[in-house]
């Protein structure tokens with residue numbers, strides 16, 4: 001913070017009779033208290049730090065920024081959240097029908113127009129033991145948050161049956177929007193009986209020959225209007241009272257499943273090429289486990305009809321805390337409430353929009369002037385890279401509709417820049433590069449393939465953060 005800003009700030013602070021040490025101390029479970037003067041001496045100050053960029057996080061960002069409090073949204077590994085993985089949404093208020101990613105795009109644009117800042121990064125750890133709250137990101141930033149809104153959403157649940165992990169990314173996936181095109185004219189199953197299972201089935205049916213929805217009960221949980229959407233499709237079938245017992249495959253990919261019928265107790269083998277899991281989600285709350293109260297299922301516990309967590313100044317919204325409604329519109333509403341709660345908290349400790357304006361807050365300003373990641377499409381280009389590269393080569397397969405692919409792109413760019421002299425990092429749009437994906441048997445994005453001396457060394461069917469990418473490059477240099 002420069003001198004001019006400090007002196008301006010002091011005037012404002014004195015003039016507004018700020019609530020200093022001890023202000024909210026009684027409610028605080030944190031060491032020390034809400035000493036605003038001390039907090040403002042910190043580096044990388046963020047008045048409202050929103051973690052997560054689904055509907056809850058974006059709506060919180062919109063309200064925080066509109067209140068001119070200074071709001072930063074950490075986008076996370078899946079920018080836009082679960083709505084990016086659905087196709088059309090028919091219950092987003094104000095729109096009869098809108099693409100999930102369009103709804104997210106609109107919200108982000110609106111939040112940005114009020115001055116919300118967005119950081120393409122993810123939270124690695126938090127320290128909420130003292131205030132201001134410290135948040136460390138995977139890219140190595142340390143932020144000092146005056147208030148935090150946790151909107152980290154939920155992550156897809158897995159079955160936990162034998163073979164599921166062995167064939168992860170080689171026939172087993174949780175993202176139809178990302179991976180459905182790899183199952184053209186093939187036979188696939190969708191596991192689950194909720195709205196997501198219907199969504200996934202509709203998505204995959206655009207490509208696959210046959211789609212069988214596997215429901216473990218004798219009825220679906222999906223809403224009647226969603227179930228009606230599958231009726232016109234001859235290629236979509238529903239089997240009830242069945243559970244996947246095992247995933248089978250050859251050395252390359254899934255070839256079938258063992259299916260248990262819980263009514264007849266029979267186990268049958270079902271030959272299939274792919275399994276799309278749509279069996280619900282787990283709240284993404286682990287990183288806060290040491291500081292915030294969670295229920296037995298990992299959901300953050302709220303204080304009454306507020307979005308307040310068990311720690312003053314830390315709020316939550318969306319699927320990380322809501323196990324009852326789990327709707328995008330509700331998540332956005334909760335994000336708004338969380339932002340209003342955060343504003344109130346900040347006002348109570350003496351912070352306001354005038355101080356926010358004078359403050360030398362953390363600001364996102366990393367514009368890369370040049371890309372260190374080359375893009376290729378044809379088999380000839382691929383072969384040329386393999387033949388000519390001296391060091392290790394990492395290929396990142398992505399598509400424009402895959403949120404986790406897009407989420408890891410900034411980290412991929414940054415690692416490419418850091419290792420420009422030692423390694424070659426290349427991105428390949430899987431929708432375009434048909435020859436390459438056939439040659440390498442890509443069935444899931446993101447997929448990262450490491451080559452050295454012309455040979456495939458390892459294959460990783462998942463998104464990686466910056467630290468994991470660095471580890472991968474380092475391992476190839478040793």
Ligand code: NDP
Nearest residue numbers: 089192193194195196197199216217221278279280325326
């Ligand atoms: P849900 O929790 O609603 O449904 C999960 C489904 O998976 C249930 O049928 C459940 O079975 C089944 N299941 C859970 N574990 C297993 C298992 N181990 N083996 C087999 N089946 C299993 O989750 P969704 O992701 O479908 O939906 C979450 C929320 O998002 C809902 O509120 C939904 O309405 C909303 N949503 C809305 C959409 C829209 O309106 N366009 C689209 C997608 C989601 P059981 O019923 O037996 O418990």
